[in-house]
Amino acid sequence: MEKDISRAMESVEKARPKAEQDPYRPKYHFLPPAQWMNDPNGTIFYKGEFHIFYQHNPNGTSWGHMHWGHAKSKDLVHWEHLPIALAPSKEKGEKHCFSGCCVINGDTPTIIYTKIGRILQAIRGAEQWMATSDDDMLTWKKFPGNPILTDKLHQDRKIYQWRDPYVWKEDDTWYMVLVGQHGLRERIGRAFLYRSKNLTEWEFLHELCKGTKAQGKGWECPNFFPLGNKWVLMVSPYKPVIYSIGTYENTEFKPGPWHVLDHGKVFYATNTLVDAHGRLILFGWIRRGGKEGWNGCLNLPRELSLDEQGNLIMDAIPELKVLRNSYEHFENVSISDEPTSSVSTLTGDIVEISAEFSLEDSQELGFKLSDAKKEYKISYNPMKNQITAVKQKGQLQSVEKSQPLSLHIFIDKSVIEVFINKRESITARFYPVSKNKQELRIIPFAHGTGLIKNLHFWRLNSINL
Incomplete structure (x- = not known):
């Protein structure tokens, strides 16, 4: 051997x-x-x-x-x-x-x-x-x-x-x-x-x-x-x-x-x-x-x-917190189909996001990931009780519309992992296109009106494997 x-x-x-x-x-x-x-x-x-x-x-x-x-x-x-x-x-x-x-x-x-x-x-x-x-x-x-x-x-x-x-x-x-x-x-x-x-x-x-x-x-x-x-x-x-x-x-x-x-x-x-x-x-x-x-x-x-x-x-x-680098934090941000200027600076493809949403008046909410050619979604649809991560979809069992929605998201080049209320998860792959070193843009959105009660955003360091 x-x-x-x-x-x-x-x-x-x-x-x-x-x-x-x-x-x-x-x-x-x-x-x-x-x-x-x-x-x-x-x-x-x-x-x-x-x-x-x-x-x-x-x-x-x-x-x-x-x-x-x-x-x-x-x-x-x-x-x-x-x-x-x-x-x-x-x-x-x-x-x-x-x-x-x-x-x-x-x-x-x-x-x-x-x-x-x-x-x-x-x-x-x-x-x-x-x-x-x-x-x-x-x-x-x-x-x-x-x-x-x-x-x-x-x-x-x-x-x-x-x-x-x-x-x-x-x-x-x-x-x-x-x-x-x-x-x-x-x-x-x-x-x-x-x-x-x-x-x-x-x-x-x-x-x-x-x-x-x-x-x-x-x-x-x-x-x-x-x-x-x-x-x-x-x-x-x-x-x-x-x-x-x-x-x-x-x-x-x-x-x-x-x-x-x-x-x-x-x-x-x-x-x-x-x-x-x-x-x-x-x-x-x-x-x-x-x-x-x-x-x-x-x-x-x-x-x-x-x-x-x-x-x-x-x-x-x-233990993964040791990888956290630059940090941004936002509170009580109203979101809609239009970009929200106060959080328009979120970019990167090696990041961690922790977000808490209010679900009361939203048809769909989450984040759009925008590259040089197209947009991808990490989103939740309260009407269908469905989570989406790019092309992956899942029917959730742990979310109630009267309660806040918590999303803990990790993006690592072509890998996405999302934890929903610490009860469920969804993993996806995607292949964003970069032109002229343009970074992936991460844009909060809602169909209808939505509220981000808390948003924590970190760029992460590589583990140099």
């Missing part, structure tokens, strides 16, 4: 100059030095540092040749790239190292992931493999006894699309959730539960949760974690990520209603970690690249919690 990793890293370095010159490459979102990335994997806090692994094709800007990229951080904001952690073991018939997780077994960092040979094995014939590190996660060795789980665990029941292990420990017992389906033609998602004392010998317990057609034609990338006095099951169902808050006792999960985590179609494949303060931090993959040299990045790390009513609360982590 060592030689394969060296070749892979050479390929990434060769592509790096093109990636760094791309005008659409984000400046404060995490992404590899170059080439393709997708799912975040193995997110973990270990010895005072945060580690993220990710699905990575070091040989190009499209999906294929799945490796595990690797980086670490002390603050979840600034990242240091590390050597690629996993490459396919071709001599063992492995062509892809699919998604998985990382846990600490005693003192040993341990990766558990889905091994794929021929791509058809993603449908039928996947195995779960393990790798360990003895040098604080710098290099990894695959377990000689792989696989640690095969479909034989299910005896007469065949599981298709069986992948993406998510592992945690309760007392002295390890548990794992994997997703799959009962047949090639089945069009619902299922999550399955397993148990082990040592991470190498597993037993199949039972089905943890069964979806319906409304929850997607199948599930990927399950996350199952405690939050407050509840448990959350989060899955990626080939459409926007969904979650259910329920109860979990004696290995039985009783899900509550299902909700959309992020209304953007470009946000997918979540993973989580718990930090030294017990915070639950969420990562996800943002699809698409720019002009050349790179494809995909991660969202800004999100902190998840429950409010007093048991609703999911989310926002970008406060």
Whole structure:
């Protein structure tokens, strides 16, 4: 694996100059030095540092040749790239190292992931493999006894699309959730539960949760974690990520209603970690690249919690405030279809905006993003209860017209993330055109009349990744 990793890293370095010159490459979102990335994997806090692994094709800007990229951080904001952690073991018939997780077994960092040979094995014939590190996660060795789980665990029941292990420990017992389906033609998602004392010998317990057609034609990338006095099951169902808050006792999960985590179609494949303060931090993959040299990045790390009513609360982590540079603040600004002179100076494509609107007399309100050729919108329509970010739209559940609307917006070159009342989110991509170094203009607007009660605007610094 060592030689394969060296070749892979050479390929990434060769592509790096093109990636760094791309005008659409984000400046404060995490992404590899170059080439393709997708799912975040193995997110973990270990010895005072945060580690993220990710699905990575070091040989190009499209999906294929799945490796595990690797980086670490002390603050979840600034990242240091590390050597690629996993490459396919071709001599063992492995062509892809699919998604998985990382846990600490005693003192040993341990990766558990889905091994794929021929791509058809993603449908039928996947195995779960393990790798360990003895040098604080710098290099990894695959377990000689792989696989640690095969479909034989299910005896007469065949599981298709069986992948993406998510592992945690309760007392002295390890548990794992994997997703799959009962047949090639089945069009619902299922999550399955397993148990082990040592991470190498597993037993199949039972089905943890069964979806319906409304929850997607199948599930990927399950996350199952405690939050407050509840448990959350989060899955990626080939459409926007969904979650259910329920109860979990004696290995039985009783899900509550299902909700959309992020209304953007470009946000997918979540993973989580718990930090030294017990915070639950969420990562996800943002699809698409720019002009050349790179494809995909991660969202800004999100902190998840429950409010007093048991609703999911989310926002970008406060550590990102360290990136704030120049600042403007406005209060009680009336807005309409006409530009508002008092806030006409807002420009930039590496910015953060925190705005609170009154909804009482507006048909639509938000911000227009104006480049050299066209306008894009980040807006809310009270009549439809709908959020829009460029071409992405979402039906909201948390906004009441009698209450103020809060939008927390991050724009990073071609990436947009919006948090609505800290309850919902939408992620989008866009590709503004710049002529003669003209900056992106950010213009508050309202159809009808509107009021911005508070508007905070920051230009942000790059993390120089």
